[in-house]
Structures are given as structure tokens and as C-alpha cells.
Amino acid sequence: MSKEKIFIVKKKKISAKIMVGEIMKKRKKKNYQKIVIVLLLLLVVSGCIKNELKEKDIPYSKDAIEVMKEKNIYDQIAEKEYSKTVEKMLEEKKIDPKYLESYYQIDYQEKENFTTYTEKLLEKNYSAEEINNIFNYLSDKNLEKLMEMDYVALEDYVKVSNMEVDKVDRYKKYQEEKNTDTQTTVTYVNIGLDLEYYSNIQEISDPTSYSVLLNKYNALPDDYAPDDLVSLSINPNMQLRKEAAEHYEQLEDAALLDNVHIIPFSAYRSKTYQTRLYNNYVASDGKKNADTYSARPRHSEHELGLAIDVRSSVLLDNLTDSDYEWMQNNSYKYGFIIRYAKGTTPITGYIEEPWHLRYLGVELATDVHTKNMTYDEYYDLYLKKN
Numbered sequence: 471m472s473k474e475k476i477f478i479v480k481k482k483k484i485s486a487k488i489m490v491g492e493i494m495k496k497r498k499k500k501n502y503q504k505i506v507i508v509l510l511l512l513l514v515v516s517g518c519i520k521n522e523l524k525e526k527d528i529p530y531s532k533d534a535i536e537v538m539k540e541k542n543i544y545d546q547i548a549e550k551e552y553s554k555t556v557e558k559m560l561e562e563k564k565i566d567p568k569y570l571e572s573y574y575q576i577d578y579q580e581k582e583n584f585t586t587y588t589e590k591l592l593e594k595n596y597s598a599e600e601i602n603n604i605f606n607y608l609s610d611k612n613l614e615k616l617m618e619m620d621y622v623a624l625e626d627y628v629k630v631s632n633m634e635v636d637k638v639d640r641y642k643k644y645q646e647e648k649n650t651d652t653q654t655t656v657t658y659v660n661i662g663l664d665l666e667y668y669s670n671i672q673e674i675s676d677p678t679s680y681s682v683l684l685n686k687y688n689a690l691p692d693d694y695a696p697d698d699l700v701s702l703s704i705n706p707n708m709q710l711r712k713e714a715a716e717h718y719e720q721l722e723d724a725a726l727l728d729n730v731h732i733i734p735f736s737a738y739r740s741k742t743y744q745t746r747l748y749n750n751y752v753a754s755d756g757k758k759n760a761d762t763y764s765a766r767p768r769h770s771e772h773e774l775g776l777a778i779d780v781r782s783s784v785l786l787d788n789l790t791d792s793d794y795e796w797m798q799n800n801s802y803k804y805g806f807i808i809r810y811a812k813g814t815t816p817i818t819g820y821i822e823e824p825w826h827l828r829y830l831g832v833e834l835a836t837d838v839h840t841k842n843m844t845y846d847e848y849y850d851l852y853l854k855k856n
């Protein structure tokens with residue numbers, strides 16, 4: 471090959487190389503553009519997905535999320551753990567951002583008016599802890615009453631089953647004075663023992679009930695008289711309501727079988743009779759003394775036709791110790807309790823009357839016997855509608 475030819479071939483090779491290079495350059499440029507577009511697209515798409523994921527991460531209902539956004543508390547709630555209380559407050563549009571921290575500490579309760587009560591209690595300045603106690607312990611009736619009241623520190627009284635929210639101030643005063651435990655304080659104040667006898671008198675609404683509680687704070691309606699009185703077979707001048715009379719006779723028979731001889735000496739008394747009796751005692755002994763052993767008219771269980779005084783055959787107006795013991799261990803089987811038993815004066819307000827039996831019915835008398843407390847306490851703890 472001549473030198474010329476070699477030169478031409480070299481030149482062609484070079485120009486071919488240049489062409490290939492340029493084509494490659496153009497291709498690379500197009501590829502870059504594609505990559506950029508793809509990357510941009512990816513960015514946009516991932517952004518959308520991310521946003522969607524963020525909302526799906528919050529396990530709240532759609533309605534709740536809407537309210538969060540309205541109130542501008544979405545981010546605050548999103549970064550916290552799920553709370554059913556928060557969700558319910560949101561859903562029912564009762565949420566107030568200033569109480570957000572408190573909602574998280576209030577345990578949700580499947581309770582009617584939960585959100586309304588929560589809203590009101592927070593507005594009354596109850597703490598989350600107090601609100602949890604209120605929901606855990608208070609009866610519906612107490613809750614309703616509490617809603618009508620200004621803030622009151624319920625303290626440990628909230629945990630006592632027979633407490634009444636409108637008596638908390640009286641509980642505090644009584645406990646401070648008497649140094650009684652919380653449960654005793656509540657029961658005694660409920661009975662009325664922080665007040666003078668025969669003050670704050672309530673008229674009982676169900677005088678025919680065998681379980682009625684009659685004491686120095688509860689009175690019979692003025693015109694009440696039982697309409698099922700029957701005479702006792704042992705003494706036709708003594709009457710009790712029919713069911714009580716039948717059970718009394720069973721009691722008397724059972725006592726006799728155990729060689730306990732008891733004789734009734736006072737049963738039903740009319741209002742007129744009780745009035746005369748009480749007035750006579752007052753005349754001879756003074757009102758203060760009379761009140762310790764005689765009930766004022768409309769306050770005596772004898773007026774119910776459900777009380778009977780019995781004596782041992784060897785005594786004039788009392789039971790012997792052994793007869794008293796028999797009565798304590800057996801009378802409940804026939805529906806009777808010793809209403810003013812030994813040691814109960816501070817609660818009943820009467821001197822002990824071992825002879826005074828009160829008919830309650832077998833089931834109730836058995837339970838009162840088992841619980842071993844005065845009927846005043848029993849009634850407040852187990853029978854009163856709270």
C-alpha cells in the first residue's frame with residue numbers, strides 16, 4: 471500500500487469514530503432526559519402514596535379525622551397512641567383542644583352520656599383521675615346529681631357504694647368530728663346521725679312494705695294504718711299484720727320446744743295509742759328521757775303492725791339472758807330481728823330493748839342476721855335506692 475492510500479484509510483477511520491461518538495453523545499443526552507422524567511414522576515407518585523399512608527396510619531374513624539382537621543389538632547393526635555375517648559369526643563364533636571391531654575388519661579366507658587358527662591366534668595374542673603373514679607364508682611343517680619352541682623372534692627367517699635354526692639360536705643364534717651372510717655361515716659350520715667334526732671324527717675312512701683325502715687328520721691304518713699291486722703291466738707287483744715302474726719306464732723312454738731317461755735306484752739298500736747303513750751312518758755319523765763325509750767307518734771314500729779314486745783315468763787318486761795340468746799340465734803328463722811339489740815344505742819338512738827322484735831320476713835331477717843348490723847345500717851347499705 472502506498473503512503474497515500476494508508477492516509478486515506480486512516481482518515482476514514484477517524485471520521486467514522488467521530489460520527490459514532492456523536493451518535494453516542496446524542497443518545498446519552500436523551501437517556502438523561504428520560505431518567506430525569508422518570509425520577510420526577512417517581513417523586514410525585516411516592517409523595518402521594520406517602521400522604522395516603524400517613525392518613526391510613528391513624529386508626530381513627532373518618533368522622534373523627536374530619537373533626538381533627540377542623541380543629542387543627544390532626545398532627546397532635548397523629549403522633550400519639552390511639553385513644554377511644556379521644557375518638558368518641560371527636561365523633562360527637564365534644565372535643566375541646568385545651569383538654570386534649572386529659573382525654574388521653576380518661577378511660578373510655580361504654581356508658582350512656584359518656585361524652586356529655588366527660589365534657590361537663592372537665593368544665594367543672596375535675597381531674598382525669600377524679601373522672602375515672604366517678605365513672606368507675608358512682609351510680610347513675612349520683613352521676614346525674616353531680617352534674618347539677620359545682621365542683622366538690624369527692625375524695626375516698628366516691629368509692630363507698632352507699633355514698634350520696636350531695637352529702638359529701640356532711641361526711642367531711644362528721645368524719646373530722648368523730649374520726650370514723652370512711653364507710654362508717656357515709657352510713658351514719660346517711661342514717662342522719664350527724665343531725666339532731668327528729669330533724670330532717672322524711673315521710674316513708676311505702677308503709678305497707680315489710681321492709682320499711684322506721685326510725686327517728688323516717689315517719690309514717692299521717693293517715694296510715696295497716697288493713698290486714700289479726701289477733702294473736704294467745705291474746706285476742708294483741709294484733710299484728712296477718713303474715714307477721716302467723717310467723718310470730720311459729721316463733722313462739724319453736725321457742726317452747728327449746729324450753730324458752732315467752733309472752734307478748736305489746737303489739738300493734740294505733741297512732742292515737744302511741745300518742746297517748748308517748749305523752750304520758752313525757753309528762754312523767756321529761757321529753758329528753760322519754761325520747762330514749764319511747765318513739766314519738768308515727769315513728770314507732772308498733773304502728774306498723776310489724777313489731778311485738780315479748781318477755782320471759784319469769785320477768786315482767788324483759789328477756790332473761792338465756793332467752794335473749796335464744797332469740798338472737800333463732801328469731802330470724804321466723805322472720806324477726808331484735809331491732810334494738812344490746813350495744814346499738816349510738817345508732818338507733820334508743821336504749822337497748824332486748825324484748826322488741828320486728829318482723830321483716832324470713833329472707834330479709836336472715837340476711838340482716840347474717841350481716842350482723844342494725845336495720846338502720848342494713849337498710850342504707852342494701853335496700854335504699856341510690
Ligand SMILES: [Zn+2]
Nearest residue numbers: 777778779826
Ligand atoms: Zn317495742
